[in-house]
Amino acid sequence: xFQWSPRFAIGEDTVDREHEQLFVMLDKIARDIASGxxxxxxxxxxxxxxxxxxxxHFADEEEIMLQHKVDPRHIKMQQMAHKSFFYDLGKxxxxxxxxxxxxxxxRLVSFVTSWLVFHTLRTDQELGVQLRExxxxxxxxxxxxxxxNTNFNANIYRPVVEALVHLWTDATERVAYLEQVLENNGxxx
Numbered sequence: 001x002f003q004w005s006p007r008f009a010i011g012e013d014t015v016d017r018e019h020e021q022l023f024v025m026l027d028k029i030a031r032d033i034a035s036g037x038x039x040x041x042x043x044x045x046x047x048x049x050x051x052x053x054x055x056x057h058f059a060d061e062e063e064i065m066l067q068h069k070v071d072p073r074h075i076k077m078q079q080m081a082h083k084s085f086f087y088d089l090g091k092x093x094x095x096x097x098x099x100x101x102x103x104x105x106x107r108l109v110s111f112v113t114s115w116l117v118f119h120t121l122r123t124d125q126e127l128g129v130q131l132r133e134x135x136x137x138x139x140x141x142x143x144x145x146x147x148x149n150t151n152f153n154a155n156i157y158r159p160v161v162e163a164l165v166h167l168w169t170d171a172t173e174r175v176a177y178l179e180q181v182l183e184n185n186g187x188x189x
Contacts, residue, residue, distance in 0.1 A: 003027070008120055010128025012064060018057040019120050025050055026113055033105045043105060047093055050112065051086070058082040061127075070130050071144035081123060085115055126150070 004023035009016040029046050062082070065075045092108055126147040133143035 010124050012131055015061055022116055026109060030109050068131055068134050069140050071140040074130060074144055081119060
């Protein structure tokens with residue numbers, strides 16, 4: 001399981017604490033899977049808790065961006081990513097009947113971990129740069145340009161690439177499943 005590390009911090013205490021808590025929640029789900037303690041009720045409870053916390057976190061993150069007058073382009077990108085997270089998690093929640101609970105737990109943890117790693121280590125790192133630059137006196141537009149051109153520490157790229165591979169794999173599996181459903185219903189993909 002992917003563990004939180006201070007090297008992933010963006011320098012905004014609220015955001016960093018909440019990111020760490022999201023990783024703790026994912027770790028608990030992963031431990032439940034590993035111990036074989038998963039069931040439908042537990043999955044739904046874990047999803048509810050995760051959705052509630054993510055909703056709070058995203059609202060806090062967006063409020064911080066507005067308070068610091070982060071460039072609207074970055075705010076819009078963050079808001080779209082947050083909405084996408086809820087959409088994708090909702091799709092995972094409406095799991096296919098032919099998917100066992102253990103497979104479903106694995107899929108949930110894989111998706112959320114990959115999404116969170118990518119978002120935290122790329123999009124939110126850019127947010128951290130912008131917040132630091134704005135606090136240093138740069139305009140939101142200047143801070144945005146600096147963040148866009150920042151080369152992040154190579155140590156964080158491996159988890160980002162792994163997260164992208166997992167997200168791509170998940171998307172590919174969903175497409176294959178939908179193609180099979182269409183084929184089974186006499187429709188072509």
